[in-house]
Amino acid sequence: MRTITHALALVLTTIGLAAQAGPPQVTYQDILGGLKDPTKWLTYSGTYDGQRHSPLTQITPQNVHQLTTQWMFQTGQLGAFQATPIVIDGVIYITGVNNNAWAIDARSGRQIWRYRRDLPESMILCCGPVNRGFAVLGDRLYMSTLDAHLVALDIRTGTELFDVAMEDYKRGYSATVAPLVVKDKVILGVAGAEYGIRGFIEAFDARTGKKIWRFHTVAGPGETGGNTWPRTDAYLRGGGSIWVTGTYDPEQNLVFFGTGNPGPDYYSANREGDNLFTASIVALDADTGTLKWHYQFTPHDVHDWDATQVPVLGELPIEGQTRKVVMFANRNGFFYTIDRVTGKLIVAKPFVETTWAKEISYLTGRPILLPNNHPNELGVRTCPDLGGGTNFMAPSYDPNLKLFFVTARETCATYFAYDQKFEIGVEWMGGGTVRPRDQRNWGALRAIDPITAERKWEFRYPTVSASGVLSTASGLVFAGDGDGNLIALESQSGKHLWHYMTGVALRNTSGTTYMLDGRQYLLVPSGTTLTAFALPQ
Amino acid sequence: MTVNRMIALLLLVPVVALAQAPKPSETHPPGKNPHLGNADSIKGGLVLYRVRCGNCHGLDARGYRGPDLTVALGGMPDERLFQTIRKGVPGSDMLPSSLSDHEVLIIIAYLRNMNVSAPVDTITGNAENGRAVFTAQCASCHRVGETGGRLGPDLSRIGSARSHDSLVSEIRTPSEWMPPGYEAVTLVTKDGQKIRGVKKNEDTFTIQIMDARERLQGYRKAELQQLVFDKTSLMPEYGKERLTDSDLNDLIGYLRTLRGSTTR
Numbered sequence: 056m057r058t059i060t061h062a063l064a065l066v067l068t069t070i071g072l073a074a075q076a077g078p079p080q081v082t083y084q085d086i087l088g089g090l091k092d093p094t095k096w097l098t099y100s101g102t103y104d105g106q107r108h109s110p111l112t113q114i115t116p117q118n119v120h121q122l123t124t125q126w127m128f129q130t131g132q133l134g135a136f137q138a139t140p141i142v143i144d145g146v147i148y149i150t151g152v153n154n155n156a157w158a159i160d161a162r163s164g165r166q167i168w169r170y171r172r173d174l175p176e177s178m179i180l181c182c183g184p185v186n187r188g189f190a191v192l193g194d195r196l197y198m199s200t201l202d203a204h205l206v207a208l209d210i211r212t213g214t215e216l217f218d219v220a221m222e223d224y225k226r227g228y229s230a231t232v233a234p235l236v237v238k239d240k241v242i243l244g245v246a247g248a249e250y251g252i253r254g255f256i257e258a259f260d261a262r263t264g265k266k267i268w269r270f271h272t273v274a275g276p277g278e279t280g281g282n283t284w285p286r287t288d289a290y291l292r293g294g295g296s297i298w299v300t301g302t303y304d305p306e307q308n309l310v311f312f313g314t315g316n317p318g319p320d321y322y323s324a325n326r327e328g329d330n331l332f333t334a335s336i337v338a339l340d341a342d343t344g345t346l347k348w349h350y351q352f353t354p355h356d357v358h359d360w361d362a363t364q365v366p367v368l369g370e371l372p373i374e375g376q377t378r379k380v381v382m383f384a385n386r387n388g389f390f391y392t393i394d395r396v397t398g399k400l401i402v403a404k405p406f407v408e409t410t411w412a413k414e415i416s417y418l419t420g421r422p423i424l425l426p427n428n429h430p431n432e433l434g435v436r437t438c439p440d441l442g443g444g445t446n447f448m449a450p451s452y453d454p455n456l457k458l459f460f461v462t463a464r465e466t467c468a469t470y471f472a473y474d475q476k477f478e479i480g481v482e483w484m485g486g487g488t489v490r491p492r493d494q495r496n497w498g499a500l501r502a503i504d505p506i507t508a509e510r511k512w513e514f515r516y517p518t519v520s521a522s523g524v525l526s527t528a529s530g531l532v533f534a535g536d537g538d539g540n541l542i543a544l545e546s547q548s549g550k551h552l553w554h555y556m557t558g559v560a561l562r563n564t565s566g567t568t569y570m571l572d573g574r575q576y577l578l579v580p581s582g583t584t585l586t587a588f589a590l591p592q
Numbered sequence: 593m594t595v596n597r598m599i600a601l602l603l604l605v606p607v608v609a610l611a612q613a614p615k616p617s618e619t620h621p622p623g624k625n626p627h628l629g630n631a632d633s634i635k636g637g638l639v640l641y642r643v644r645c646g647n648c649h650g651l652d653a654r655g656y657r658g659p660d661l662t663v664a665l666g667g668m669p670d671e672r673l674f675q676t677i678r679k680g681v682p683g684s685d686m687l688p689s690s691l692s693d694h695e696v697l698i699i700i701a702y703l704r705n706m707n708v709s710a711p712v713d714t715i716t717g718n719a720e721n722g723r724a725v726f727t728a729q730c731a732s733c734h735r736v737g738e739t740g741g742r743l744g745p746d747l748s749r750i751g752s753a754r755s756h757d758s759l760v761s762e763i764r765t766p767s768e769w770m771p772p773g774y775e776a777v778t779l780v781t782k783d784g785q786k787i788r789g790v791k792k793n794e795d796t797f798t799i800q801i802m803d804a805r806e807r808l809q810g811y812r813k814a815e816l817q818q819l820v821f822d823k824t825s826l827m828p829e830y831g832k833e834r835l836t837d838s839d840l841n842d843l844i845g846y847l848r849t850l851r852g853s854t855t856r
Contacts, residue, residue: 432639434651473639474632481692487643492769516796538795554797 078194078211079143083238086192087305093570096142098300099188099233100449101567104368105302107451109568112529113575114590119531119543120553121590122577126164128585130155136580137563138188139233139449139523141196145571147578148210149585150186150233154200158213161571161578164587170213175202179227179480181249187300187563188233190241192261197241199230205243205259217264221245226479227252233300237310237341240267244297248315248333248361251483254295256312256337258344268344272297272314272332279346280331289326292477294318295333299363299447304379304395309338309347311368311381311395315361320441321430321472322357322485329354334362336383338398348398352385354421357430358411358470359441359484360386367452367459368395371506382505384450384461386443389415389422392505404508406501407444407463411437430472430486440468440496441488442519448563449523451532453546458511459503460532460546464519466496500524500534500542502549512549514542523565525577533577535561541579555588557581617693620674627701637702640695648685653706655755657771658686663755665703673700684753717845725843729835733827736850742806743790744827745774751850759844763835766827776826777801779811780818790826 081097089102090109100107114122130136134152141148146167147159154172159165178184178201190197195216196208202224207216221243222228227250234243237258244256254272259265272295274280284290296315303310317326317333332346334353339346352362367382371392381395388409392401403415412422428437442464450461472486490496498519502511514534522535532546539560543553559582567578577588627633642651648658655661665673677696680688689696726736733744740747750759761768770776777799779787789803799819800810804826813819828834835843 432635434642471639471643473636475636476694478692478694481694486639489643489647517794536796540796542796556795 103303109527115529122588125587128164130583137185153184168213190234190236192236203228219264246296246298248294248296251292270344283329283331311366313362319485320359388444402508430470434469438467440466451524451526522561525566533566620671633698637698660755717842719846722842722846751848766825776822778820
């Protein structure tokens with residue numbers, strides 16, 4: 056008996072040791088669980104619904120002013136973070152510029168391993184050599200690359216396990232988006248709409264790197280939406296970039312992605328029509344890539360208003376019914392709540408000053424345009440500017456308060472357009488913008504009621520900000536102004552509670568929060584620095 | 593290697609060759625600019641000019657924060673113009689450009705299509721009297737070389753950076769546009785002290801200023817009783833009663849001589 060007990064103890068010890076010593080094995084179920092395990096942050100928005108809302112409550116409105124820097128990690132490189140880190144079992148995995156990436160000890164900020172991709176010399180990038188983060192499944196990390204590949208890395212060493220090309224970077228294709236893992240697939244898309252690409256969303260087998268499906272965000276002849284392009288080859292250069300991670304509804308098995316602007320950005324005489332599926336949200340079957348529905352925010356966009364914002368999923372009580380919705384603060388300046396089963400508009404109102412559309416028609420779901428906003432060679436003034444009412448910075452949603460928090464930009468621009476000749480590899484926007492001399496841009500964090508699309512409160516910044524947002528169940532919202540302050544506000548009222556000057560504005564990044572050794576950490580990438588905060592011990 | 597793969601590779605070769613993005617040239621491409629006089633190119637050049645150059649040189653190219661191009665370009669050959677756009681102007685706000693050769697050439701085609709006058713921006717005022725006017729009226733706030741104040745912008749290079757008309761406008765009506773770093777602010781501290789100065793920087797919670805005594809100081813907004821962003825510049829309006837047309841002409845004559853090489 057004693058021997059058996061001893062043997063059993065040994066077996067259990069061995070299993071225990073193996074469990075302790077083994078590499079992280081992230082399952083689809085883990086990702087589906089979202090932030091229920093508070094030691095982890097496993098996908099771009101923390102949860103598949105894109106709410107970026109943490110259940111953690113150790114840091115509260117009452118004690119947030121005591122937050123103290125625990126450590127800083129510096130990349131030692133030129134170029135700012137735009138990534139959301141992945142956190143697993145006390146280790147942080149984060150990507151930086153030029154497809155550098157690091158594994159970092161979450162206790163000390165010390166580097167564990169570093170990955171650096173060998174990139175081609177002359178890449179074609181509109182907006183810097185940035186990357187927005189890893190996805191994770193099993194013991195692998197997945198990253199898109201500037202030369203439009205998908206790579207899988209060994210989570211233990213940062214060693215490449217596979218490297219598959221999505222498209223030819225020499226033709227203007229690139230990739231910066233953090234991939235989305237759904238079941239056994241890695242889903243991502245390409246950027247490059249400023250260089251005449253034809254955008255797409257693509258799914259790969261997470262184990263082999265084999266391509267499973269591709270959905271073109273620019274419809275071709277004979278395809279659904281193909282009649283929204285002229286009967287020319289304009290669709291082959293029609294844009295529709297994917298550069299912000301989508302969300303996933305497991306009940307419907309649908310992924311939702313916001314799509315980029317049509318190409319060329321400002322001159323549109325050669326692409327008459329709505330230009331589907333640019334400046335839209337598309338709902339795709341996660342297994343097949345089949346389009347279930349789409350909603351186009353800006354038909355025939357001529358202001359570079361990519362709809363590449365995070366589609367946030369939630370459930371709302373509307374007229375006595377619980378509706379499954381997607382909430383979307385769009386770059387065109389309108390906030391939308393859409394039924395995510397049917398794709399039909401529920402409510403839409405401006406959340407910043409907009410001068411291009413009177414309203415969004417509830418009958419057609421289309422904007423009712425105002426005159427004199429079509430760019431030409433002499434210039435027309437329109438609000439918002441090309442940066443939009445908001446942009447790629449992640450919003451958050453507090454399902455208890457039913458408030459949507461978004462970094463808003465109050466801006467206007469003079470838009471110009473001309474018939475620019477297309478050349479492969481040359482920026483092809485067909486115009487540009489300038490800020491009028493009398494235009495003062497500013498920003499704010501705004502709380503929006505998604506049932507009415509009305510503003511509940513705002514906290515103003517003197518300049519525009521591109522900071523993402525994180526909210527927590529303790530009643531906090533963390534955001535950043537345009538000048539480098541990390542700011543904590545009371546989520547119900549917008550009252551300022553605490554701020555910390557990080558030295559450089561948060562650009563697309565927002566806080567990530569997790570538990571480690573019994574303490575709640577707030578992790579903030581800003582510029583070239585990753586800073587960890589916690590309450591004093 | 594499978595046959596299919598060989599075919600794919602053969603097909604790929606011309607695509608890759610086609611895909612080489614033209615590298616921007618340091619100097620004007622050989623031969624005459626093919627876009628000169630071409631209506632479509634000029635239209636494109638107009639847009640690119642307005643987007644890339646208009647903020648400083650003015651939408652009509654008659655100068656704003658940058659020189660009046662209708663004057664400056666009169667005697668400048670295309671080769672030098674191309675290089676100026678490509679490499680920028682050291683020591684000025686004009687930075688090197690990564691525009692494609694095509695884009696630079698159509699901007700030049702647009703500029704050459706304007707009614708560019710000969711370089712007639714000769715100094716007409718009496719620069720010596722202008723210097724005396726400057727010393728008496730401007731030097732307490734503006735610096736030339738190693739003398740003068742620091743509350744207003746340094747004018748050591750103003751002669752190469754501003755057109756005649758923009759200098760007139762900035763002297764007669766300085767509140768129309770206050771450059772970044774020189775916007776007027778008034779602070780009232782909690783103990784009632786009123787401070788006027790120019791804003792050097794600002795974020796959501798703090799402001800950094802230079803006060804009228806040239807003291808640099810930062811303030812927490814929450815600790816101020818009042819913070820007003822003034823619509824009028826700290827620089828007074830020099831109307832005709834304060835500065836005659838003749839003295840203004842002389843002053844501008846003097847300012848036009850300032851091109852960075854100052855008497856020390």
